[in-house]
Amino acid sequence: MKRKPAWAGQPIALEWLILFLSLCMLLLLWSSTWHRISIEEQIEKRDAIRVGATYSRAFADHVQHTVRQIDNSLKLVRQNHNRLQGQPDAPVIHLDFLYQGLVSSLAVADETGRVTTSYLGLERRAFVGDEAFFRYHQQQRNDGLYSAPPAGEERHLTWSRGIYDRDGNFRGVAFAASPAQELTDFLWEMELEGDSVLVVVGLDGVLRVCEPAAALGGKQDALGKFLVQQAVMQPFDQVEFSQENQGLERVFHYHSLEKYPLLVAVGVDVQQIKAAMNERKRFYRWISAGGSILISVVGAWLVRRLRKENRLKRQVEDFARQIASLQMITGHLVQDRDEVGDLLKTIINDAVQLMGAPDGYISVVNESDKLEVNYAIGLYSELPQREIKKGEGASGEVLKLGKMLYVPDYQRFPCKLKAPEMDQVSTMLVYPLNSGGRMLGIFCISWRKEQFVPNEEQLGLLEQYAFLAAIALEKVQVKVRLREELQRSEEQQIDLQMAWRMLEESNRKLRLANEHLEEVALTDRLTGAWNRRKFEETAEQEMLRSQRYREAVSILLIDIDFFKQINDEHGHLLGDQVLVEVVERIQQNLRVVDSIYRWGGEEFAVLLPCSTSEAALAAAEKLRREMANKPMSSLQLILTVSIGVAEFMSEDTLESWLKRADDALYQAKKSGRNKVVLF
Numbered sequence: 039m040k041r042k043p044a045w046a047g048q049p050i051a052l053e054w055l056i057l058f059l060s061l062c063m064l065l066l067l068w069s070s071t072w073h074r075i076s077i078e079e080q081i082e083k084r085d086a087i088r089v090g091a092t093y094s095r096a097f098a099d100h101v102q103h104t105v106r107q108i109d110n111s112l113k114l115v116r117q118n119h120n121r122l123q124g125q126p127d128a129p130v131i132h133l134d135f136l137y138q139g140l141v142s143s144l145a146v147a148d149e150t151g152r153v154t155t156s157y158l159g160l161e162r163r164a165f166v167g168d169e170a171f172f173r174y175h176q177q178q179r180n181d182g183l184y185s186a187p188p189a190g191e192e193r194h195l196t197w198s199r200g201i202y203d204r205d206g207n208f209r210g211v212a213f214a215a216s217p218a219q220e221l222t223d224f225l226w227e228m229e230l231e232g233d234s235v236l237v238v239v240g241l242d243g244v245l246r247v248c249e250p251a252a253a254l255g256g257k258q259d260a261l262g263k264f265l266v267q268q269a270v271m272q273p274f275d276q277v278e279f280s281q282e283n284q285g286l287e288r289v290f291h292y293h294s295l296e297k298y299p300l301l302v303a304v305g306v307d308v309q310q311i312k313a314a315m316n317e318r319k320r321f322y323r324w325i326s327a328g329g330s331i332l333i334s335v336v337g338a339w340l341v342r343r344l345r346k347e348n349r350l351k352r353q354v355e356d357f358a359r360q361i362a363s364l365q366m367i368t369g370h371l372v373q374d375r376d377e378v379g380d381l382l383k384t385i386i387n388d389a390v391q392l393m394g395a396p397d398g399y400i401s402v403v404n405e406s407d408k409l410e411v412n413y414a415i416g417l418y419s420e421l422p423q424r425e426i427k428k429g430e431g432a433s434g435e436v437l438k439l440g441k442m443l444y445v446p447d448y449q450r451f452p453c454k455l456k457a458p459e460m461d462q463v464s465t466m467l468v469y470p471l472n473s474g475g476r477m478l479g480i481f482c483i484s485w486r487k488e489q490f491v492p493n494e495e496q497l498g499l500l501e502q503y504a505f506l507a508a509i510a511l512e513k514v515q516v517k518v519r520l521r522e523e524l525q526r527s528e529e530q531q532i533d534l535q536m537a538w539r540m541l542e543e544s545n546r547k548l549r550l551a552n553e554h555l556e557e558v559a560l561t562d563r564l565t566g567a568w569n570r571r572k573f574e575e576t577a578e579q580e581m582l583r584s585q586r587y588r589e590a591v592s593i594l595l596i597d598i599d600f601f602k603q604i605n606d607e608h609g610h611l612l613g614d615q616v617l618v619e620v621v622e623r624i625q626q627n628l629r630v631v632d633s634i635y636r637w638g639g640e641e642f643a644v645l646l647p648c649s650t651s652e653a654a655l656a657a658a659e660k661l662r663r664e665m666a667n668k669p670m671s672s673l674q675l676i677l678t679v680s681i682g683v684a685e686f687m688s689e690d691t692l693e694s695w696l697k698r699a700d701d702a703l704y705q706a707k708k709s710g711r712n713k714v715v716l717f
Contacts, residue, residue, distance in 0.1 A: 090306030093234075094291035098302045101221050101238060102295050104140065105197075108214055109183050109298070111144060112199045115157055116212045119146050119201065141214050142194060146201070147172065148210040149583075150648075159215075166213070168630065175200030175211050183298055187244045193218045195246055207579070222249040235288065235305035239265050246300070265292055265301055378402070381514050382413045385507045386481050390415055392503060393467070393496065395483040401426065401433060402479035402511075409433050409480060417459050417486070431455040436468045436480050442501065443468045446489055465490040469500060471508040473547075478511050494563055506548060513544040562636040564614055565621040573635035573643055577692055580647055584686055592654030593695065594644040595682040595703040596624070596661070599711040601640035608673060615672040620665070620679075627657075627664055643699075651685035651716055658683050658714045666712060678712035 143159030151167020166172045171186045175198065186196040198213035222236045238247035243263035269292060292303035386400040397416035401409035409426040411418070428438040431453055436443045445451050445466040454460065466484040470477060481504070492500075560572040568576070580591045598620060605613040617640065624634050624642065635643045646654050658681040665679050682703030686695055702717035709715070 090234075090289055090304055091291045093306070094293060094302070094304035097236060097304050098293035098295065101300070101302045102298070104216075104221055105183070105295065105298050105300065108141060108197050108216055109199070111141060112183070112197060112212045112214055115144060115146060116199055116201050119155065119212065140220055141216050144212075144214045146210060146212050149176075149208050150587075154210075166211070169196070171196055171198040171213060172211050173630070174198075176208050179206070179208065185240055185246055185300065187240070187246055188218055195221075218247045219249075221247050235290075235303075237261065237265070237290075237292075237301075237303040237305065239301045239303070241266055241299045241301070243267075265290070265303055268292070269294060269301055378511070378514055378518060379412060381511060385511070386413055386415060386483075389469075389481055389500065389503065389507075390483055393483055393492070393500060395467075395485055395490075397463070397486070398481065398483040400479065400481040403437070403477055409437055412479075417462060417484070418482075420459055421457060429453065432466050432468045433480050433482055436470050437477065440470055440472065440477060442470065442497075442504075444492070444497075446491070448484070462486045464488060467492070467500065469504040471504060471511055473508040473512040478508055478515070481507070498563060509544050509547045513548075516540050516544065565618050565636055567621050567642065568633060568635045570635065570637060573637070573645070574692065576633060576635075576645060577695075580645060581686060581690070581692065581695075583647075585688060589648055590650040590653075590685060592646045592649045592651060592683060592685045593699050594646065594654065594658050594661075595637065595684075595696075595699045596642045596644065597680050597703055597707060598640040599678045599680055599707075604673070604677075612672060616670055616677065619670055619672055620677070623664060623668075624661060627661055649685075651683065654683050654685060655714060655716050662712065662714050680706040680711045681714045682706055683714060683716040 141158055143156070145153050145156040145158075145163075147153045147166050151165050151169075151172055153164050153166060169186070171184050174180070174184050179200070179202070181200040181202055184198050186198070188195055194215045195218050196213055196215055198211050200208065201210040201212060203209050221238055236247065236249045237245060239245050239262040243266045244259070245262045288305040290303045290305045292301050294301055382400045382402070386398050390396075390398040397418055399411055399414035399418040401411050404410045404425070406425070407428075411421075411423060411426070414421065426434050426437070428434050432443055432445055432448070432451065435453055443466075445468075448454060448463040448466045449461070451466075463484045464487055466482060468480055468482045471479045471481065560569055560575075561567070562569045577593070583589065584591045598616075601613070601616075604616060621634060621636075621642070624644065628634065628644065629646075631647050633645050635645070637643045646657060649657065662679060662681055665677055669675055670677050680703060682699045682701070682705070684695060684699035684702055690698075698717040702715040706713040706715040
């Protein structure tokens with residue numbers, strides 16, 4: 039007789055075993071299914087992102103080409119416009135290269151804002167002096183292409199370039215208008231599907247074009263600022279990021295236009311992926327409800343699919359590690375002493391020579407966040423090499439606080455370094471080398487024996503020099519870091535364009551710093567008004583303009599009554615606050631074309647273009663009443679002014695014009711003050 043198996047006669051236990059195995063396979067199927075859904079969602083989202091990148095590149099090329107055509111027309115108009123050479127008749131300019139509809143109008147305005155010539159279209163604006171693009175070129179002295187945000191219901195963009203003579207003086211603006219839809223029609227012809235968004239934004243964060251505008255739900259300004267912020271933080275050709283808006287998730291791809299201050303972006307809707315995945319979830323639930331045989335077959339199929347997914351996951355993880363490694367390498371600070379040393383010597387030598395100091399040294403922050411003396415002059419060249427920690431000596435204090443330090447008597451400084459050579463130091467100035475909020479190092483200059491007391495101009499000049507030196511040091515360090523990384527990682531693909539953009543950004547900072555330095559040289563440091571040198575330049579230009587166009591121009595000389603008593607009773611610090619508030623009040627009551635200058639002490643000068651003596655007298659009386667009727671917030675007392683008014687005459691020189699205004703001011707003060715006198 040055959041022996042029965044052990045499980046014979048136990049059908050209930052076998053059924054539970056089969057049920058248990060079925061449930062295990064079912065659970066395995068469900069877990070594998072949901073894992074597969076998540077992987078496919080990532081893959082489809084990545085495909086959608088790749089499609090968006092393709093569209094954004096095409097959109098960027100189209101906008102680049104369109105803006106270049108508009109810019110070429112502006113350059114051609116500016117090059118051939120002969121009004122500056124005294125030729126009243128504008129030349130005939132052929133703009134055949136512009137296809138129909140790209141530019142709706144093309145015109146030129148002079149330095150006063152009047153439209154003098156229209157080359158294309160019927161230019162309805164006769165005066166553009168109050169518009170943003172005109173003020174930009176007039177104030178910034180920038181002849182680069184400028185785009186103004188669209189205004190009104192016509193949805194037209196304004197493009198402009200400044201016109202300057204050989205001496206760099208502002209002579210007008212060439213500007214054009216183009217329909218905003220010209221920047222987007224090309225991509226819509228490619229049948230971009232879904233709730234996609236096309237965006238063109240300026241570097242000021244304001245959107246120039248947004249199609250369709252309703253897709254952003256009134257958040258255009260927030261999107262524009264976010265795109266510009268991301269472009270500054272990650273200056274790549276293309277970066278993806280998501281934004282939730284009214285339940286729609288979009289991935290934006292943006293590009294900076296070469297040579298033009300614009301960003302273009304394409305937002306692709308990826309919400310449709312989730313809807314497709316819901317259909318797949320229902321399908322997998324139906325499959326998982328099958329019998330045990332189907333579960334076994336599906337389980338075997340899922341095993342093979344999981345292996346493939348694991349390989350894909352490993353590839354994604356390897357790619358992420360490569361990107362992270364690349365970012366770490368490009369962000370690592372590498373110092374080349376041979377090349378950086380030359381720059382450091384130049385910086386400290388210039389600083390010592392600039393201030394006439396006998397001693398100085400420059401230090402760079404090393405990898406341990408300490409200062410390492412790299413080059414020294416005079417007294418400090420005899421000190422032994424050492425590292426300086428935060429809070430140690432004057433240099434360590436600057437490293438800790440991150441701001442300039444002036445030590446009038448170093449021998450009484452609490453954190454004084456203990457060295458025989460340091461006993462000879464009397465006065466010390468230490469400046470940080472900061473760039474982009476990062477401490478690169480410091481430089482120190484000092485004097486022996488007699489104490490040195492710098493004035494505000496010297497401190498401001500040295501501060502500007504420290505700012506420029508920090509940018510130059512960062513630029514050299516970027517070059518060194520790029521070369522070192524290329525030598526050490528020849529097999530890795532390093533984004534060279536990112537590094538060169540960093541260099542271009544450093545060059546841009548240098549240019550901006552130089553422009554800022556020039557502006558500081560023409561600005562009163564206390565009140566922010568223009569200084570006397572700037573007044574002489576502007577007054578001579580207004581005199582020439584008045585003689586050429588026979589337009590009136592007047593000057594006001596303003597003197598604060600009894601200002602010496604304020605300094606004597608309340609101190610010079612409060613007196614300085616009064617001067618600042620007086621300038622603010624005067625500026626609030628002036629036109630955009632008017633300008634205020636600090637003439638000296640408590641005296642100020644105001645230039646009023648296009649103003650006769652009657653208009654200037656009315657403006658002066660308005661200023662006098664404003665000062666006399668409202669107490670100063672600094673002292674809570676009434677402060678009065680005396681004003682002298684003089685209109686420019688054709689036979690006047692700058693000296694005679696000022697002399698007449700000064701005589702009128704003298705008469706106003708002599709007759710009791712708080713008066714306006716016209717010469």
